Each structure stands twice: as structure tokens, then as C-alpha cells.
Amino acid sequence: MGGLVPLDTEVNGERHRREVEPRLLLVDFLREYLRLTGTHSGCDDGLCGACTVLVDGEPVKSCLMLAAQVDGARITTVEGLRAEDGPHPVQQAFVDAEAVQCGYCTPGFVVAATALLARDAAPTDDGVREGLVGNLCRCGCYQNIRKAVRSVGGSR
Amino acid sequence: MTVDEMRQQPWVGRRIPRQEDNRLVTGTGRFADDVTPQGALHCAILRSPHPHARIVRVDVARARSMPGVVAAVSGAEAREHWAPLPPNFALPGIVAPRVYGLAVDKVVYEGEPVAAVAATDRYLAEDALEAIEVEYEVLEPVMDVDEGAVDWYGDGSPASPASPRLYDEWDDNVQVRYDFAYGDVERSFGEADAVVEARVAVHRYAAVPLEPRAVVAEYDPDGRTLTVRVATQVPHQMRTTYARIFGLPETSVRVLTGDVGGGYGSKGQADGDVVPILLSILTGRPVKWAETREEWMLAGPVGSRGYVHHAELALRSDGTVLALRDRLLADVGCDGVVRAIGLAALIVGATYIPGPYRIDAYDVRVRGLVTNKPAYGAYRGYGKDIANQLIERLMDKAAAALGMDPLELRRRNLLTEFPHEICTGPIIESGSFVECLDLVQEKMDLPALRREQERARANGRFLGVGVVSTMEPSAGAIPMSVFSGFESATVRLHPDGTVTALTGLQPIGQGVQTSYAQVVADCVGVSPADVRVRWGDTDAVPYGLGAYASRGATFGVAAAHQAATEVGRKLLLAASVALEVTPDDLELGGGTVRAKGSPGTAMDVADVAQRTYFQPGPYAMLPGEKEPVLEASAVYTNPEVNWLPDEHGRLRIYPTHGSGAMGCLVEVDVETGGVDVRKVWYVHDSGRLINPGIVENQLIGSSVQAFGGTMFEQIVYDDAGTLLTRTLGDYQLPNAASVPDIEVSHIETPSPITPLGTKGLGEGGHIGIGAVLLSAVEDALRPFGAEVLETPLTPPRILQLIDRARESRARESRAQTAGAVRDDV
Ligand code: FES
Ligand code: FES
Numbered sequence: 001m002g003g004l005v006p007l008d009t010e011v012n013g014e015r016h017r018r019e020v021e022p023r024l025l026l027v028d029f030l031r032e033y034l035r036l037t038g039t040h041s042g043c044d045d046g047l048c049g050a051c052t053v054l055v056d057g058e059p060v061k062s063c064l065m066l067a068a069q070v071d072g073a074r075i076t077t078v079e080g081l082r083a084e085d086g087p088h089p090v091q092q093a094f095v096d097a098e099a100v101q102c103g104y105c106t107p108g109f110v111v112a113a114t115a116l117l118a119r120d121a122a123p124t125d126d127g128v129r130e131g132l133v134g135n136l137c138r139c140g141c142y143q144n145i146r147k148a149v150r151s152v153g154g155s156r
Numbered sequence: 157m158t159v160d161e162m163r164q165q166p167w168v169g170r171r172i173p174r175q176e177d178n179r180l181v182t183g184t185g186r187f188a189d190d191v192t193p194q195g196a197l198h199c200a201i202l203r204s205p206h207p208h209a210r211i212v213r214v215d216v217a218r219a220r221s222m223p224g225v226v227a228a229v230s231g232a233e234a235r236e237h238w239a240p241l242p243p244n245f246a247l248p249g250i251v252a253p254r255v256y257g258l259a260v261d262k263v264v265y266e267g268e269p270v271a272a273v274a275a276t277d278r279y280l281a282e283d284a285l286e287a288i289e290v291e292y293e294v295l296e297p298v299m300d301v302d303e304g305a306v307d308w309y310g311d312g313s314p315a316s317p318a319s320p321r322l323y324d325e326w327d328d329n330v331q332v333r334y335d336f337a338y339g340d341v342e343r344s345f346g347e348a349d350a351v352v353e354a355r356v357a358v359h360r361y362a363a364v365p366l367e368p369r370a371v372v373a374e375y376d377p378d379g380r381t382l383t384v385r386v387a388t389q390v391p392h393q394m395r396t397t398y399a400r401i402f403g404l405p406e407t408s409v410r411v412l413t414g415d416v417g418g419g420y421g422s423k424g425q426a427d428g429d430v431v432p433i434l435l436s437i438l439t440g441r442p443v444k445w446a447e448t449r450e451e452w453m454l455a456g457p458v459g460s461r462g463y464v465h466h467a468e469l470a471l472r473s474d475g476t477v478l479a480l481r482d483r484l485l486a487d488v489g490c491d492g493v494v495r496a497i498g499l500a501a502l503i504v505g506a507t508y509i510p511g512p513y514r515i516d517a518y519d520v521r522v523r524g525l526v527t528n529k530p531a532y533g534a535y536r537g538y539g540k541d542i543a544n545q546l547i548e549r550l551m552d553k554a555a556a557a558l559g560m561d562p563l564e565l566r567r568r569n570l571l572t573e574f575p576h577e578i579c580t581g582p583i584i585e586s587g588s589f590v591e592c593l594d595l596v597q598e599k600m601d602l603p604a605l606r607r608e609q610e611r612a613r614a615n616g617r618f619l620g621v622g623v624v625s626t627m628e629p630s631a632g633a634i635p636m637s638v639f640s641g642f643e644s645a646t647v648r649l650h651p652d653g654t655v656t657a658l659t660g661l662q663p664i665g666q667g668v669q670t671s672y673a674q675v676v677a678d679c680v681g682v683s684p685a686d687v688r689v690r691w692g693d694t695d696a697v698p699y700g701l702g703a704y705a706s707r708g709a710t711f712g713v714a715a716a717h718q719a720a721t722e723v724g725r726k727l728l729l730a731a732s733v734a735l736e737v738t739p740d741d742l743e744l745g746g747g748t749v750r751a752k753g754s755p756g757t758a759m760d761v762a763d764v765a766q767r768t769y770f771q772p773g774p775y776a777m778l779p780g781e782k783e784p785v786l787e788a789s790a791v792y793t794n795p796e797v798n799w800l801p802d803e804h805g806r807l808r809i810y811p812t813h814g815s816g817a818m819g820c821l822v823e824v825d826v827e828t829g830g831v832d833v834r835k836v837w838y839v840h841d842s843g844r845l846i847n848p849g850i851v852e853n854q855l856i857g858s859s860v861q862a863f864g865g866t867m868f869e870q871i872v873y874d875d876a877g878t879l880l881t882r883t884l885g886d887y888q889l890p891n892a893a894s895v896p897d898i899e900v901s902h903i904e905t906p907s908p909i910t911p912l913g914t915k916g917l918g919e920g921g922h923i924g925i926g927a928v929l930l931s932a933v934e935d936a937l938r939p940f941g942a943e944v945l946e947t948p949l950t951p952p953r954i955l956q957l958i959d960r961a962r963e964s965r966a967r968e969s970r971a972q973t974a975g976a977v978r979d980d981v
Contacts, residue, residue: 038184
């Protein structure tokens with residue numbers, strides 16, 4: 001098992017210094033250690049996107065990354081997107097476009113969509129389809145999720 | 157419309173944003189796995205690597221001494237600490253195996269729990285599993301049901317299958333036998349102008365909710381109380397079940413279920429989730445189990461699919477259906493009654509095969525056979541899909557045989573007068589089957605699609621169009637089961653004018669919180685924002701039966717409506733005292749009570765409530781009332797459900813029935829076998845809608861799921877019976893790129909038998925999609941003459957269908973040539 005490794009990371013603007021097991025997954029670090037339970041786990045294999053977080057602004061499946069790998073990095077989880085005065089525009093767009101059913105996939109989609117919109121401020125419908133192909137919604141909200149994302153991006 | 161007028165409008169029927177969404181989009185929802193009590197241990201379960209084996213020996217001693225391990229237990233050791241899992245229903249013709257949460261001496265599927273560990277951390281618990289030694293005597297697995305070896309008539313012919321038995325105490329591997337006949341089937345077949353036959357088969361696929369199963373069990377040894385937070389659709393039945401299994405009084409067991417990450421039928425039973433509870437009892441510490449995706453794929457319940465029909469339909473030459481015969485055979489995995497709840501779907505299927513058509517002579521036999529695979533769970537559709545798949549394929553086949561337009565054939569047989577008792581017993585209380593078919597045809601612009609198809613064919617491209625009718629029975633109430641079908645609610649108007657509504661129904665993504673708030677708001681004259689709906693705490697809400705069988709908009713809503721109506725009545729009574737106007741002359745809305753026609757005479761609801769509670773109080777405000785508070789409880793049952801079989805052995809377990817029609821356009825690439833589903837049109841009528849946005853999401857969602865199931869999702873084993881689809885990489889789910897656009901249109905024909913005219917919904921996509929996709933693909937392949945009667949519609953199958961069709965054409969033409977040659981001689 002080996003010893004613990006030091007971890008110094010900023011999560012949602014807050015600095016955390018811990019010693020963690022080398023094998024600890026980022027998703028478990030966020031959920032079990034920091035109690036940031038908005039990041040969900042749906043497949044453990046990088047295939048469903050429910051665990052998506054931003055690492056230095058880039059979307060990452062936190063089930064595929066070790067906590068130790070984010071040493072020195074800045075992480076944003078779904079909880080961190082929220083502004084002081086209310087939900088993030090992407091979060092609000094998911095509500096307005098009726099893009100949520102059970103909501104288990106939603107945090108991952110919101111984070112992935114935020115990253116997508118950062119790359120392309122006004123994606124086409126196909127752009128959204130392709131851009132979100134790494135996230136699964138078993139409730140089948142894709143149609144409204146696309147609507148939500150494009151409503152933020154402005155349609156083209 | 158002014159804001160004020162808006163506020164007066166009924167809330168039922170309005171597309172308002174969901175109250176649940178704010179927490180879900182910000183990551184502050186509360187799913188079972190989100191809670192980790194102080195000092196919690198983590199459970200890991202050792203599962204059988206064999207589909208069929210005797211357990212010779214299990215040794216957990218070494219695991220016990222691993223770092224962090226607090227407890228380790230084998231099935232044999234656990235045996236004395238719990239009772240077997242109870243069967244979820246006890247219908248005649250069904251047998252239930254005796255099963256414990258951890259297998260004792262035999263395993264019957266790969267993935268069956270055999271031992272478990274509780275450790276201080278999940279990683280350590282998983283490490284410790286490797287130290288458990290198990291010796292198995294491997295047995296030959298039964299991985300398929302043999303269609304040729306089923307004893308349909310109980311006369312021993314053909315001789316009962318030679319396959320090994322799963323359960324030593326059973327005579328054979330048949331878990332359900334159900335036979336039903338009505339009318340003079342023989343004579344009708346004898347008088348028919350045409351008889352069409354079909355073998356229609358659907359493969360095994362599953363619900364696969366994105367949130368796997370999760371349990372947090374907290375046993376308090378001092379108080380002998382047990383609190384279980386669990387991802388379930390049925391918290392109250394879980395309380396009853398846990399109490400029974402662990403020998404605790406129900407008063408000492410509390411089940412908590414907050415947000416649930418999808419269920420679709422799959423989270424309706426106790427199974428592996430009793431293991432962490434046992435470990436909590438044994439250690440006296442909280443124990444948490446959040447299963448991995450691989451565990452779900454290995455041991456989660458599969459959908460109520462995996463069946464084959466052999467059926468015949470008799471018709472007159474004018475298209476009138478005379479009679480129907482079916483032999484329905486299903487592979488129910490290791491069990492569909494105890495470890496999961498899928499088995500009754502076969503009976504539901506048999507009941508609804510006649511579908512929305514007038515069929516007065518019907519004969520059906522059903523057999524569900526056990527195999528060494530995971531349990532047969534409930535999954536959206538629950539047999540109504542099994543029914544629709546068959547009858548709609550038969551309708552298309554009959555149309556072809558009679559040379560009729562398939563929609564015309566349907567129109568000729570669809571029910572048009574209501575209420576109508578179908579031959580299997582259910583009463584179709586109202587409907588719009590013909591109207592749905594007409595509307596879907598119009599929405600699709602069928603003539604334009606046909607022209608497009610022709611043009612495409614001229615260019616060597618193969619488009620196909622399919623249209624089917626759907627009937628969506630809802631609000632199931634199964635006698636002799638934990639799904640017996642009542643629902644409860646309590647509505648409490650507080651002194652400040654806000655309202656708490658407690659429901660026994662369980663939200664699992666279907667918008668219960670918002671829809672129920674809309675219903676209650678109308679009854680007490682406030683806004684839905686002032687109504688807080690609570691659920692899922694068996695200590696706080698009245699005993700209710702939860703989410704299954706599309707019952708939320710009928711049973712759950714009706715109970716809430718009944719209770720809220722009573723509160724509204726008392727509110728008006730109290731207001732009439734305060735305003736000195738008779739209750740009949742008062743109206744509620746927008747947070748006020750006013751005299752009709754004299755808006756000046758009004759009071760805030762909060763004001764009336766405050767006076768009723770305290771100033772001066774109930775004696776003055778609700779004089780003579782038996783319960784002089786602004787609170788009421790109600791239990792709803794539907795009078796159309798019958799509990800005892802009638803003289804024909806018929807049960808009416810679904811009181812409400814939605815109508816629908818579905819169309820789709822596909823393009824088949826005959827080189828690769830790829831099917832591109834270009835568009836789906838869905839016309840749906842589930843009576844009065846409470847919140848159209850919520851309804852549409854469920855219609856589209858269930859269509860997306862069934863699209864995945866029909867096209868590519870499949871559970872696959874290798875020859876040795878080892879599961880191959882163990883990850884979401886192997887088991888493909890629909891994603892943003894693969895799903896077709898689905899256009900939904902509504903017709904609203906109220907149900908005359910529910911208080912608000914609502915019907916249940918949420919399974920309709922599953923009921924129609926399979927048949928419409930098969931129909932459209934068959935249409936695309938018409939130039940080849942291929943029949944499409946089996947799922948999944950994967951490229952290899954499409955290519956095989958084309959090849960077979962080509963071969964049989966070639967054979968036919970060879971035969972013709974040969975015949976021609978002979979004729980010449
Ligand atoms: S849990 Fe990480 S992608 Fe599914
Ligand atoms: S909303 Fe349920 S999985 Fe997406």
C-alpha cells in the first residue's frame with residue numbers, strides 16, 4: 001500500500017492540504033474527504049461523465065484520476081460553479097429548459113457543458129451532441145439538455 | 157393576462173419549472189450515497205465467479221485479520237442472523253425459491269453474494285475480499301430456455317427439459333405458469349379467412365439507472381433501532397421487509413430515501429442491500445455500501461424482457477380480427493419474485509396482448525423458466541411492452557397478408573367506445589386510439605415520407621416508416637403482493653399559510669415534488685411555491701406504496717388531492733365564519749379567500765389559518781367539526797381494481813389506460829447493416845396533464861431508453877456463462893449523439909375514474925418504441941422481403957436478415973424456374 005503522499009490543491013477556491021493514499025481516486029477524495037457530494041459516480045470507468053469536474057479549467061472524469069495527480073491544480077466541482085447570488089447560467093439553463101429528471105447525471109452534464117461553452121461560446125446542435133457524448137443521462141433528457149446548452153451559448 | 161389573473165388560474169395543467177431542480181443542478185441533492193455517518197464502516201461483497209455451483213466451503217478468517225477489517229461473514233455464518241428474503245408476491249402459478257442475502261450452499265448466478273466484509277474504508281474492504289477463500293463445486297449452468305422443450309399443456313410432452321435444475325426443491329425450472337382462455341378460439345380460427353403466424357422475440361436488456369444501489373445502515377444496539385438510508389422506489393415496503401428479515405418490530409425500523417438517481421422499476425426490492433444492514437447489526441456501527449457499476453451489471457435486476465412469442469391471429473377478409481393465440485416463453489434469470497419483481501410482467505403482458513383492439517376470442521399460455529443469470533426485475537413497460545410488441549407486429553403482418561393498409565386495418569379494430577371491458581378483464585375507461593393514430597399520421601406527413609422513401613429507393617437508399625398504436629395501462633395494483641395498490645397523503649396548512657404535503661409516493665425523477673405541489677396548491681388556494689412536499693421518511697409520512705406501475709399521477713395525486721380538498725373545505729368554513737359569508741359563496745386562489753363577485757370581501761389564506769389555530773382558535777373558527785384543524789389525511793384506492801378473480805379468472809389490476817400512437821422514420825444502410833433512426837413522433841393521451849413539461853420528459857425519456865434497448869443495449873454471456881457486458885463500455889447506453897429527435901403531441905381525454913381526470917404515464921415510450929422500430933426497419937427492407945421480428949436491431953442482425961431474405965428469394969426463384977421447366981415438359 002505504501003505511505004501517504006502530500007496533496008496541496010485548491011477546490012472551489014479553497015485550499016486543501018492533506019496526506020492521501022496514493023491510490024485514492026479524485027472522485028472519492030471530493031466526495032468522502034471534502035464532502036462535495038455533487039460529483040457523482042455512475043460507472044467507475046470514465047464512461048458516464050457523472051463525475052466530471054474541472055481541473056485547471058479542463059473537464060476531467062474524476063473517477064479516472066488519482067487525487068495525488070491534482071497536486072498543485074485548481075479544481076472546480078458543480079458546487080463551485082454556483083455564484084453568490086444564485087445558480088450559474090448553465091445551471092439555470094438546465095432548470096429553464098426542463099433538462100433534469102432524476103438529476104443524478106446533471107452535475108456532470110452542467111460541468112461538461114460549462115467546459116464546452118468555454119471552448120465554443122455558441123455551439124451548433126451537432127456541436128453539443130458531439131461535445132457531450134462523454135456524458136450519459138439514463139433518464140433520456142438529451143433533447144432538453146441540448147436546448148439548455150444552446151440557450152446559454154446563443155443559437156447559431 | 158395580468159400577474160394577478162395568472163395567480164388565480166389553476167396550477168394543474170401548467171408548465172411551471174420544477175422545484176426539485178435547483179438542488180439537482182447545483183449538486184446539493186441528497187442521494188443515498190451522499191451520506192456518510194461518523195464512524196461508518198464500508199461494506200464490500202464477495203460474489204460468485206460461477207453461474208451455477210455448490211458452495212463447499214467459505215473461509216473468511218484471513219479476511220478478518222486484514223487491515224481495517226471489522227467484520228467478515230460468510231453466507232453460512234450469516235444464516236442464523238436473518239430470515240430468507242420474502243417473496244414480493246404470491247400469485248397462483250408462481251413458485252418462490254428460498255433465498256438468503258448471502259448464498260448458503262449454492263449459487264445460481266455469476267455475481268451472487270457469498271460473503272461480505274465491513275472495513276474502515278472502502279478500499280480496505282475491497283482488499284479484504286481477496287483474502288476470503290471459497291471452494292466451489294461447479295455445476296453445469298443453464299443459460300438458455302429451449303423453445304422446443306416446453307411442456308405447454310401440462311401433459312408431460314415433450315418430456316420435461318433435461319437441463320439441470322436450479323433449485324433442488326423444485327420439480328423443474330418453471331417459475332411461472334399462467335394459462336388463460338376466453339371465447340371460442342377454435343371456432344374463430346376455423347371460420348377465419350386468413351391466419352397469420354409470428355415468432356416475435358426480444359432479447360435481455362436492463363434498466364441500468366445511473367445511480368447504482370446504495371445503502372447506509374445504522375443499527376443502534378442499545379435502542380435496538382435500525383435506520384436505513386437506501387436508494388429505493390418503495391421505502392415503506394423496504395421497512396416492512398427489513399423488519400421481517402432481521403426480526404425487528406416495524407416501529408424500530410426507519411427507512412430514509414431522499415433523491416433517487418433513477419429507478420425505472422429496478423429499485424423495487426430488497427436484495428444485496430440487506431448485506432450492509434446485517435453488517436451494521438453485527439458490528440453495532442453504521443455500514444455503508446455503494447455498489448460499483450460492475451456489481452450492478454453482474455447482479456442488478458435485469459429488465460422484464462428476454463421473451464419469445466409464438467402467436468397466431470385469425471381475421472376475416474375485411475380485416476376484422478376474430479381470435480388470437482399466443483405461447484409466451486420467457487427467460488426469467490434465476491428468479492423474478494424474491495430477488496427481483498419482474499415475474500408478474502409476464503402475466504400483465506398476457507393480459508394486455510389484445511391491446512387496444514376488439515378481440516373476443518383469446519387463448520394464451522405463459523411459461524417463465526429460470527436460468528443461471530441475475531434476477532428478472534421490473535423495467536418500464538412491465539409486460540405492456542411484451543404485449544404491444546406482439547400485437548402490433550401481428551397487425552402489420554395481417555395487413556400485408558390481406559393486402560390492406562396497416563393503419564386502416566388498425567382503425568377497423570381499434571376500440572372506439574368506452575368504457576370497454578376487454579376480454580381479459582380490464583376496463584378501458586376512456587381513450588382516443590383512433591384520434592391518436594390520425595394525429596400521428598398528420599404530424600408525420602405520411603404521404604411526404606412515402607415520396608421521400610420512393611426517391612431514396614431510386615437512389616439505392618432504404619428509408620422505412622413505421623406506425624403503431626399503443627395502449628398504456630397504468631396505476632397497477634397487484635393483489636397478494638407488496639404492490640397491493642393504495643396510496644396515502646397528509647396535507648397540513650400551517651398558521652403562516654404555507655402547506656406541508658406528505659406523500660407515501662417516492663420521487664425517482666418523475667417530478668413528484670412539483671406536480672403534487674401544483675395539485676395541492678389548487679385545493680387550498682396558494683401557490684405551489686408555498687407547498688412543501690415531503691416523502692421518503694417512514695417515520696414522517698404515512699405508509700404508502702411508492703413508485704411503480706405509473707401510479708404517481710393517479711394513486712399518489714388522488715390521495716394528495718383528497719386530503720388537500722378536505723383542508724380546502726375546512727379553510728372555506730373558517731373563512732366563512734370570519735367573513736360572514738356562506739362557504740358556497742367563497743372562492744380560493746392566489747393566496748386569498750374571497751367572496752364571489754365582491755372582491756373587497758377577502759382574507760389572506762395565512763390570516764384564516766392564523767385565526768383558526770390561535771386567534772381565537774378552532775372552537776370558534778371550525779365549530780362542530782370533528783377534526784377542527786387545517787389538516788387532513790387520506791388514503792386512495794381505485795374502485796375499478798378488482799381483488800378477486802371473476803368467474804373467468806380475470807383480475808383488473810390496472811384501472812387507467814392511456815392511448816397513443818407512435819411513428820418513426822429510419823434509414824437502413826444495407827451494406828453495413830446500420831440503422832439510423834431519424835425521427836420519432838409520439839402522440840400520447842394520458843388524460844388530464846398536471847405539468848406538460850414533466851410529462852414530456854418522461855415520454856421522451858422512456859422512448860430514449862426503449863430505443864437503446866431495441867437497437868443496441870444487450871446483456872451478453874460467453875459460452876461458459878460468464879457475463880461479457882460488465883461495464884458501460886460493453887453495455888452501450890444511448891448518448892447525446894445517438895438518440896433520435898422525438899416529437900411529442902398530446903391529446904387530453906380525461907379519465908372518468910380518477911378525481912382529476914389524470915391517468916398514469918411514464919412507460920409509454922417503452923410500450924411503443926420496440927414495435928415501431930421493428931415495423932419501420934421491416935418497411936425499409938421491403939425491397940428484400942425481410943421480416944423483422946426480433947431484437948436487438950444491430951448491424952449483424954440486419955445483414956443476416958437481408959442475407960436470409962435474399963437466399964429465400966433465390967430459392968423461390970430457383971423453385972419457380974424448376975417448376976417452369978417441369979411445366980414445359
Ligand atoms: S463515474 Fe466517472 S465517468 Fe462514470
Ligand atoms: S436525469 Fe436521470 S440520469 Fe439524467
